[in-house]
Amino acid sequence: MNGHKILTSGILIRRDFRHVVSGTLVTAAWLLCAACSSEKPPEPPTVSVQAAPVEKTAIQHVVEAQAILFPLQQAAIVPKISAPVQKFLVKRGSPVKQGQVLAVLENRDLSAAAQDTEGAYKQAQAVYETTTAANLPEEIRKAEADAQQAQQALDAQEKVFQSRQQLFEQGALPRKELDQSRVDITQARNQSDIAKQHLEKLMAIGKEQELKAAEGQRDSAAGKYRGAQAQLSYSEIRSPINGVITDRPLYPGEMAAAGTPLLTVMDISSVIAKAHIPQDDAAAL
Incomplete structure (x- = not known):
């Protein structure tokens, strides 16, 4: 019994020791946590702020890139006719005005054609004016008189x-005189027919038709004259714009071909720059 008690007491003593150690550890952990929680956290750094009034303004973004300059206007002047260059009135770098003569092509044949058509036009104009001033009834009366006289001559x-013919049949007239009489009567009949046809024509066309015919001839001659003048004007090469001569590939005496540039004029008073820039920079523009 005593030995059992001692063993039991030993078990009790060990159990009490465990409780004491556990309580001590819990107390130490609590004290450590309390000590940690009692430390103050570090304060955040102070940020300086500067106040400014609110303003609305544009944000500048500079983009640098290589660009090619183009003139505001450019004209490659081509002749409408093929002819040798008679003379140039400008050279590379010469400033020119709109409408200024820059070069002259050989045009002696064109000048002669213009003079010929001018003469034909003036002639047609004179015929038209004469026809307009003429009095048709007087012409008809004259034609009637001519036809009447021709008929009387025929009779x-x-x-x-x-x-x-009677004298010839009687043997009192040679055949030669009878044949001559046949010729005379044939001529008289032809003259009478011509006079009648002229009278019928005047009666048929009337004054209005006669004027239309004269007017048509005049207009046709005028059109040919204007065409010849236009061809002659093509021998003078003029500038269509204000600018500077930048190219002149030919020399006097060389053949200028129709449709091939003879001179180039550029207006460089204002220029246009064309550049390639990255897509990101282009989106910001």
């Missing part, structure tokens, strides 16, 4: 022929 020749 007279017929009577002469009949008389000579």
Whole structure:
């Protein structure tokens, strides 16, 4: 019994020691946590702030890139006709004005054609003015008189022929005179027919038709004259814009071909720059 008690007491003593150690550890851990929680956290750094008024302004973004300059206007002047260059009035770098003559092509044949058509036009104009001023009834009366006289001459020749034919049959007239009478009557008949046709024509067309015919001839001659003048003007090469001569590939005496640039004029008073920039920079523009 005593030995059992001692063992039991030993078990009790060990159990009490465990409780004491556990309580001590818990107390130490609590004290450590309390000590940690009692330390103050570090303060955040102070940030300095500067106040400024609110303003609305544009944000500048500079983009640098290589660019090619182009003129505001450019004209490659081509002749409408093929002819040798007679003379140049400008050279590379010469400033020019719109409408200024820059070069002259050989044009002697064109000048002669213009003079010829001018003469034809003036003639047609004179005919038109004469026709306009003419009095048609007077022309008709004259044509009637001419036709009447021609008919009377024909009647007279017929009577002469009949008389000579009788004399020839009687043997009192040679055949030569009878043949001559036949010729005379034929001529008289032709003259009478011509006079009648002229009268019929005047009666048919009338004043209005005669004026239209004269007007048509005049207009046709005027059109040919204007065409010749236009061809002559093509021999003078003029500038269509203000600018500077930048190219002149030919020399006087060389052949200028129609459709091939003879001179180049550029207006460099203002220029246009074309550049390639990255997509990101382009989106910010």
